[in-house]
Amino acid sequence: MPSFDLIVIGAGPGGYVCAIRAAQLGLKVACVEGRETLGGTCLNVGCIPSKAMLHASHMLHETHENFEKMGLMGARPTVDWAKMQGYKQDVVNGNTKGIEFLFKKNKVTWLKGWASIPAPGQVKVGDDVHEAKHIVIATGSEPASLPGVTVDEKTVVTSTGALALPTIPKSMVVIGAGVIGLELGSVYARLGTAVTVVEYLDAITPGMDGEVAKNLQRILGKQGLKFVMGAAVQGVDVAKGAASVRYKLRKTEADAAIEAETVLVATGRKPYTTGLGLEALGVEMEPRGQIRINDHWATNIPGIHAIGDAVTGPMLAHKAEDEGMAVAEVIAGKHGHVNYGVIPGVIYTTPEVASVGQTEEQLKAEGRAYKVGKFPFMGNARAKAVFQAEGFVKMLACKETDRILGCHIIGPGAGDLIHEICVAMEFGASAQDVALTCHAHPTYSEAVREAALACGDGAIHA
Ligand code: NAI
Numbered sequence: 001m002p003s004f005d006l007i008v009i010g011a012g013p014g015g016y017v018c019a020i021r022a023a024q025l026g027l028k029v030a031c032v033e034g035r036e037t038l039g040g041t042c043l044n045v046g047c048i049p050s051k052a053m054l055h056a057s058h059m060l061h062e063t064h065e066n067f068e069k070m071g072l073m074g075a076r077p078t079v080d081w082a083k084m085q086g087y088k089q090d091v092v093n094g095n096t097k098g099i100e101f102l103f104k105k106n107k108v109t110w111l112k113g114w115a116s117i118p119a120p121g122q123v124k125v126g127d128d129v130h131e132a133k134h135i136v137i138a139t140g141s142e143p144a145s146l147p148g149v150t151v152d153e154k155t156v157v158t159s160t161g162a163l164a165l166p167t168i169p170k171s172m173v174v175i176g177a178g179v180i181g182l183e184l185g186s187v188y189a190r191l192g193t194a195v196t197v198v199e200y201l202d203a204i205t206p207g208m209d210g211e212v213a214k215n216l217q218r219i220l221g222k223q224g225l226k227f228v229m230g231a232a233v234q235g236v237d238v239a240k241g242a243a244s245v246r247y248k249l250r251k252t253e254a255d256a257a258i259e260a261e262t263v264l265v266a267t268g269r270k271p272y273t274t275g276l277g278l279e280a281l282g283v284e285m286e287p288r289g290q291i292r293i294n295d296h297w298a299t300n301i302p303g304i305h306a307i308g309d310a311v312t313g314p315m316l317a318h319k320a321e322d323e324g325m326a327v328a329e330v331i332a333g334k335h336g337h338v339n340y341g342v343i344p345g346v347i348y349t350t351p352e353v354a355s356v357g358q359t360e361e362q363l364k365a366e367g368r369a370y371k372v373g374k375f376p377f378m379g380n381a382r383a384k385a386v387f388q389a390e391g392f393v394k395m396l397a398c399k400e401t402d403r404i405l406g407c408h409i410i411g412p413g414a415g416d417l418i419h420e421i422c423v424a425m426e427f428g429a430s431a432q433d434v435a436l437t438c439h440a441h442p443t444y445s446e447a448v449r450e451a452a453l454a455c456g457d458g459a460i461h462a
Helices: 013-024 040-045 047-065 081-105 179-190 210-222 317-331 360-366 381-385 414-426 431-435 445-454
Strands: 003-009 029-033 109-112 122-125 128-137 141-143 171-175 194-198 226-228 231-239 242-249 255-260 262-265 269-271 304-306 345-347 352-357 370-376 392-398 404-411
Touching: 003 013, 003 317, 013 029, 013 040, 013 081, 013 317, 029 122, 040 047, 040 081, 047 081, 047 179, 081 109, 109 122, 128 317, 171 179, 171 242, 171 255, 179 194, 179 210, 179 262, 179 345, 194 255, 210 226, 210 352, 210 360, 210 392, 210 404, 242 262, 304 317, 345 414, 352 414, 360 370, 360 392, 360 404, 370 445, 392 431, 392 445, 404 414, 404 445, 414 431, 414 445, 431 445
Parallel strands: 003 029, 003 128, 029 109, 128 304, 171 194, 171 262, 194 226
Antiparallel strands: 122 128, 141 269, 231 242, 242 255, 345 352, 352 404, 370 392, 392 404
16 A cells, blocks of 8 residues: 555645645655646636636737827737637646646655545545545635526536636626626626626625725726626526526515526635545534634544635635645644734736735724725826726724734735735734835835825825
8 A cells, every 4th residue: 555644635726735845844745636637726727717817808908998098009909719718728737737847846746536535544546545644635615506506617607617618708697796706707898798797795795895895896897897786696597598697686675687698606615525535534524514623724533634725714725825834834743824814815807906904894893993094096106107096005003003904905916015014914013114114116016105104194195
């Protein structure tokens, strides 16, 4: 029976990072993956292909919206859908091959196939049973189903189907104004699809700072996305390749329906643990289907750990990566740590949205004394030069100590800008610490500094 110090099940961002870190720490490591390629949902059918599509469609949008303003004249590009899909696939292939290379470089054995755990200390892949001193479950998540809605990945699709439609649909209904709905809704709206987003709640992107969510909805509305808010989807009927989405408006209880060529179901994801044999092993689960772990990512069964979307917490690739590294450290006898208070969240629309720490709503609910430093990108020279002056940086700091409690950005490069604040928060910095740090001119990052200045004696360019 082949034996390893650690077998990681799943080669998504949680699993492959865990395997690499454990190998770097001197363990003999294998990683089981049943897909043809490594990288899990994120690299194959999630973050990476969607970012390629967001980039391509953003470029097209720029040619239509802003090229003439800069004196760039001439025929506007049209879309060769097959080529765009090819570009997306090249991006995916480059990344998944990259992980294969990293596995070889770090001497991580890829066990190809779907794993189960017949007994503690054993992992079965196909007909082979491998021995493992430690097992890490990093099997990720899958789209959650919605009652009355049958996904066929043709007319009614999840994000996976939406990334590989055979043609650009004329119309699309997106169910759910969360991250997936808004990102992929943006892609198709820019490509010319009439996109309507139907959302159960009265605000988009639940959990996001309210002011940011409101502004994002307004900006996306200007870009052509239509929103039906406070609408509970009851079901989707498909006939002759077209769909009708039935919903009930929560306030009035009125029933309504919208027709569309394609329906994207983006109402959340659920942990994927099917086929592992966890029930037979007696692994304790959370009521919502996640694997129960302690603060060292250990399940109740000795030697079995779990991380990423399969456990509680935000379903984010980078959260899984952090847990992957941390659990590898713990297994190697070192100190693994994840600061769950400083995990950024990013939505890759245009403008991007990024946040870290607490929202104003959370601080209010806690009754915490706080101050707000806000700075609009309208006062940022670089953002104005590139037609991206919509949005703002909002910093939240403790009223007494000035310590940064949260930061919420809607604007150009928000997903990169937020990390300055992540580092600041890791070091327990005050808003003044950021305000006193020299920021290069002209950069978007000056807006972050100005928001920090606004927490004190005031921003300069507001
Ligand atoms: P989500 O949880 O972000 O949003 C789902 C939305 O659907 C919510 O606004 C919810 O109120 C709405 N909804 C639920 N039932 C409904 C109904 N019956 N009718 C109408 N609306 C309904 O889930 P999403 O967008 O599917 O994303 C899944 C996970 O993947 C999330 O945890 C997300 O963070 C992650 N993800 C992260 C990305 C990023 O970091 N950029 C990109 C894509 C996904």
